[in-house]
Amino acid sequence: MTDFETPVDDLSEAPAVKPGKPIAWPLGLAGVALVIVGAFLSWSYDGQILNDLSVNFYPNGLQNLAIILAVLSLVLLLAEKGPLVKLGSWVDATLGLRALGLGLVLYMVLVLIAISIESDGLINVNPGGYVTLVGAALIAASAWMLPLHQLRDMSEARMPAWFEILSIAFLMAALLFTAAYTLAQDEAWPLILCLVFAGTAATALFRSGVMSFVGHAGQRHRKVLTLAAFAAAFLFPFTQNGDDTNMSIAGAVLVFSATAMGLNIVVGLAGLLDLGYIAFLGSGAYVAATLSTSAFATIGWKPPFLVVVLVGACVAATLGLIIGSPTLRVSGDYLAIVTLGFGEIFRFSMFNLDGNNGPNLTNGPNGIPGIPDLELFGFNFGTDHTIAGIDLTRNSNYYFLLLLLIGGVILAFSRLNNSRIGRGWVAIREDEKAAEAMGVNVFGLKLLAFAIGAFLAGMAGTVKAHQDGAVSPDQYIFLESAFLLAAIVLGGMGTIVGVLLGATILKVLPEKLRFFLEYRLLLFGLLLVLMMRFRPEGLVASRRRKLEFHEEDEALAVAVEEERLIAAEEAK
Amino acid sequence: MTVTETQDVAARPIGDPVLEASGVTMRFGGLLAVNDVNLTVREGEIVGLIGPNGAGKTTFFNCLTGLYKPTSGQVRFSGTPLPPKPRAVVRAGMARTFQNIRLFANMTALENVMVGRYCRTSAGALTSVLHGPKFRREEAATRARAQELLEFVGLGRSTEHLARNMPYGDQRRLEIARALATDPKLILLDEPTAGMNPQETRQASDLIFKIRDSGLSVVVIEHDMRFIFNLCDRVLCLVQGSALIEGTPEEVQSDPRVIEAYIGTGEDDEDEGPQDDVPGGEV
Numbered sequence: 001m002t003d004f005e006t007p008v009d010d011l012s013e014a015p016a017v018k019p020g021k022p023i024a025w026p027l028g029l030a031g032v033a034l035v036i037v038g039a040f041l042s043w044s045y046d047g048q049i050l051n052d053l054s055v056n057f058y059p060n061g062l063q064n065l066a067i068i069l070a071v072l073s074l075v076l077l078l079a080e081k082g083p084l085v086k087l088g089s090w091v092d093a094t095l096g097l098r099a100l101g102l103g104l105v106l107y108m109v110l111v112l113i114a115i116s117i118e119s120d121g122l123i124n125v126n127p128g129g130y131v132t133l134v135g136a137a138l139i140a141a142s143a144w145m146l147p148l149h150q151l152r153d154m155s156e157a158r159m160p161a162w163f164e165i166l167s168i169a170f171l172m173a174a175l176l177f178t179a180a181y182t183l184a185q186d187e188a189w190p191l192i193l194c195l196v197f198a199g200t201a202a203t204a205l206f207r208s209g210v211m212s213f214v215g216h217a218g219q220r221h222r223k224v225l226t227l228a229a230f231a232a233a234f235l236f237p238f239t240q241n242g243d244d245t246n247m248s249i250a251g252a253v254l255v256f257s258a259t260a261m262g263l264n265i266v267v268g269l270a271g272l273l274d275l276g277y278i279a280f281l282g283s284g285a286y287v288a289a290t291l292s293t294s295a296f297a298t299i300g301w302k303p304p305f306l307v308v309v310l311v312g313a314c315v316a317a318t319l320g321l322i323i324g325s326p327t328l329r330v331s332g333d334y335l336a337i338v339t340l341g342f343g344e345i346f347r348f349s350m351f352n353l354d355g356n357n358g359p360n361l362t363n364g365p366n367g368i369p370g371i372p373d374l375e376l377f378g379f380n381f382g383t384d385h386t387i388a389g390i391d392l393t394r395n396s397n398y399y400f401l402l403l404l405l406i407g408g409v410i411l412a413f414s415r416l417n418n419s420r421i422g423r424g425w426v427a428i429r430e431d432e433k434a435a436e437a438m439g440v441n442v443f444g445l446k447l448l449a450f451a452i453g454a455f456l457a458g459m460a461g462t463v464k465a466h467q468d469g470a471v472s473p474d475q476y477i478f479l480e481s482a483f484l485l486a487a488i489v490l491g492g493m494g495t496i497v498g499v500l501l502g503a504t505i506l507k508v509l510p511e512k513l514r515f516f517l518e519y520r521l522l523l524f525g526l527l528l529v530l531m532m533r534f535r536p537e538g539l540v541a542s543r544r545r546k547l548e549f550h551e552e553d554e555a556l557a558v559a560v561e562e563e564r565l566i567a568a569e570e571a572k
Numbered sequence: 573m574t575v576t577e578t579q580d581v582a583a584r585p586i587g588d589p590v591l592e593a594s595g596v597t598m599r600f601g602g603l604l605a606v607n608d609v610n611l612t613v614r615e616g617e618i619v620g621l622i623g624p625n626g627a628g629k630t631t632f633f634n635c636l637t638g639l640y641k642p643t644s645g646q647v648r649f650s651g652t653p654l655p656p657k658p659r660a661v662v663r664a665g666m667a668r669t670f671q672n673i674r675l676f677a678n679m680t681a682l683e684n685v686m687v688g689r690y691c692r693t694s695a696g697a698l699t700s701v702l703h704g705p706k707f708r709r710e711e712a713a714t715r716a717r718a719q720e721l722l723e724f725v726g727l728g729r730s731t732e733h734l735a736r737n738m739p740y741g742d743q744r745r746l747e748i749a750r751a752l753a754t755d756p757k758l759i760l761l762d763e764p765t766a767g768m769n770p771q772e773t774r775q776a777s778d779l780i781f782k783i784r785d786s787g788l789s790v791v792v793i794e795h796d797m798r799f800i801f802n803l804c805d806r807v808l809c810l811v812q813g814s815a816l817i818e819g820t821p822e823e824v825q826s827d828p829r830v831i832e833a834y835i836g837t838g839e840d841d842e843d844e845g846p847q848d849d850v851p852g853g854e855v
Contacts, residue, residue: 053781136653143732234648311809331805411701415700415701415703416697416700416701419695419707419711420686420689420690420693420695420700420710420711420714421696421700422687422700423679423687424687424690425689426676426678426679426683427679427687427690429674430677430678430679431674431675431677432677433639433722434670434674434675434676435663435676436639436658436659437639437658437668437674438662438687438688438690438691438696438750438754439658439659439662439663439688439691439754440687440690441659441690441692442658442778448697451738452697474735477757504850562697
């Protein structure tokens with residue numbers, strides 16, 4: 001009974017390996033060669049479009065991206081058969097190649113469409129573009145002719161520590177580079193193409209199992225992973241060289257992420273659905289605004305900012321307790337409705353506390369503009385700096401401050417998650433009645449989740465007020481709460497990386513896809529529906545959560561179990 | 573906790589009363605689910621609770637553990653009255669398992685048991701975030717104790733398995749380990765062998781003896797007559813919410829009313845009671 005035998009043997013009854021066709025491999029090599037040669041040729045006559053693709057033997061921007069994808073394909077091909085064949089026993093070259101081939105074809109088709117739209121007709125496409133497209137098609141074709149392998153378990157892959165650390169660092173650098181490059185695209189088509197590139201590369205890395213290796217390496221070197229991620233985030237402003245627009249988006253992303261992490265405690269851990277969460281961010285912002293030295297601030301007390309942060313966070317937490325104590329007695333759908341109402345009450349209160357209907361606290365619909373820049377320890381956040389010849393603007397200053405804040409928020413989240421309190425929350429989410437019968441203080445813990453989540457959001461709000469320079473009620477509409485929730489669901493409930501990713505996507509895409517204008521929300525809706533259909537556990541699901549949604553997947557269940565056992569053995 | 577001899581029931585001295593329930597009555601609207609039931613459990617005693625389906629056994633458990641507030645009657649634990657609040661009941665030292673297993677499905681076995689330690693630990697949010705010395709000490713102790721309990725119930729090798737992926741019998745044991753993690757003086761087991769084969773049932777009764785020998789009192793709801801008469805020092809039979817008879821297994825076994833009400837007059841010896849449970853009566 002107690003002997004749990006992991007059914008490893010079932011796995012080794014390999015699914016029949018489909019033999020590949022002998023032509024596949026040389027075909028793939030030819031495809032790679034064609035893509036690279038094509039990328040060195042001119043793609044278009046018109047030098048004015050798509051960052052100039054008109055010069056022969058001088059690959060530029062988008063052509064370089066195609067070359068990168070081709071080189072990735074080459075590596076996978078050589079892992080399949082050739083000098084890197086040792087790598088091939090770990091990495092699923094075929095699946096990776098399929099992603100790369102398809103992505104490249106999509107990429108080139110979009111390039112051709114872009115050229116013909118931007119400068120009237122396919123006639124403007126130079127041979128280079130067609131050569132690359134044919135190469136891409138060859139890679140895709142060869143990938144579908146290659147055999148599917150039975151692979152060794154990636155969790156057993158061990159490399160020297162320096163190599164693992166290096167691969168983590170390399171991944172972070174690649175992320176930083178891709179993010180910086182993508183954000184640098186101001187026009188629609190190059191941006192879309194960059195996104196396709198990033199999507200293709202990421203899918204290929206995931207499908208081939210390279211990411212799984214980095215993931216395991218990251219588990220073994222958790223501190224390195226965290227440090228590398230923060231280093232990459234820290235270096236981001238240096239890639240922007242004074243571009244204030246992107247830094248302002250980045251700052252907004254961090255505020256949004258910090259708030260989402262707070263909501264992640266409430267929704268992801270304790271399982272309470274809150275649809276009015278933006279109010280807590282708003283209350284923090286309003287506290288900071290009314291206590292600031294703005295000419296429109298309504299309260300005379302001007303404490304230093306660190307005190308303001310604490311006051312703002314505590315006011316938000318108190319609001320959390322006030323809304324929580326009566327409403328937490330209802331659960332599920334009813335709680336969602338009550339919190340939805342609370343979010344609206346907050347907005348209307350801010351709208352109406354203008355002196356006509358009560359005390360003048362918030363200037364009503366006008367809000368509080370003219371909030372001055374922060375000044376901490378004699379450092380004014382409004383001033384620009386030049387470090388190592390790179391301009392750091394006002395928004396970069398706030399970015400660094402927010403990075404510090406979100407570091408604290410993540411630390412709090414992960415430590416709470418792995419504590420008695422976090423276990424209590426998850427127990428409540430899993431089975432409230434059983435948790436109660438085991439002596440868990442259900443009501444108290446729910447309140448605590450509300451209060452701590454609100455505290456974190458309130459902290460983010462105080463910085464947001466200064467960063468935006470103004471607060472007004474219309475910043476805190478229901479849609480924002482819905483987006484927060486969407487970020488968590490999209491990214492993966494209860495995870496850290498997932499929620500950060502979800503928040504980034506949901507904040508960056510609307511800003512960068514402005515040329516879609518009114519279709520933006522439509523696209524989002526579509527994205528969310530597709531996500532829920534094909535990946536209900538979110539982009540970065542904890543594997544545990546993955547099981548919840550894909551229960552029939554035996555292989556996955558076994559893999560998860562083994563992973564846990566290995567982790568447990570290592571812990572000993 | 574020590575593993576010692578088992579079956580020798582009669583020779584052990586019986587201690588002071590741990591649980592004294594007097595006149596417990598539970599009414600759902602017009603339905604009298606539990607009617608004026610008295611039960612006393614002494615230290616180191618195993619008491620069986622039997623009765624046909626719908627007799628109110630689980631409802632009676634729920635009244636004892638505070639999930640229901642009894643309409644009237646009193647529950648005293650170690651001499652002091654118990655408020656009908658699950659948390660207070662657990663803190664006082666009474667833990668339970670559920671008829672249909674209610675584990676935290678997406679937590680590991682170890683985490684499940686660690687949740688049971690919740691009421692005996694006190695690290696707050698702040699020390700958890702700061703990783704203060706108190707937190708570290710308590711967390712290590714919680715982990716060690718949970719591991720020890722998993723080994724006690726025979727799940728020492730499954731600590732990192734998700735509860736949902738464990739075999740049925742292991743889930744029952746895990747529930748018992750989770751209940752034991754609350755450091756109870758009395759443990760209430762609601763059909764611990766439901767759905768088990770004879771071998772598993774034997775293991776379950778060994779485990780219950782082991783729990784008793786480690787100094788706890790046990791109350792068991794069961795349908796398996798052989799199991800309960802072999803296991804228990806005393807048996808209380810409930811029929812339609814009222815206590816029919818209380819006594820030694822031999823007395824209860826031979827009482828004609830029990831045979832008529834429960835065991836039946838025909839060949840079917842169990843599980844043939846009405847299938848409809850009391851509304852909300854089974855948790």
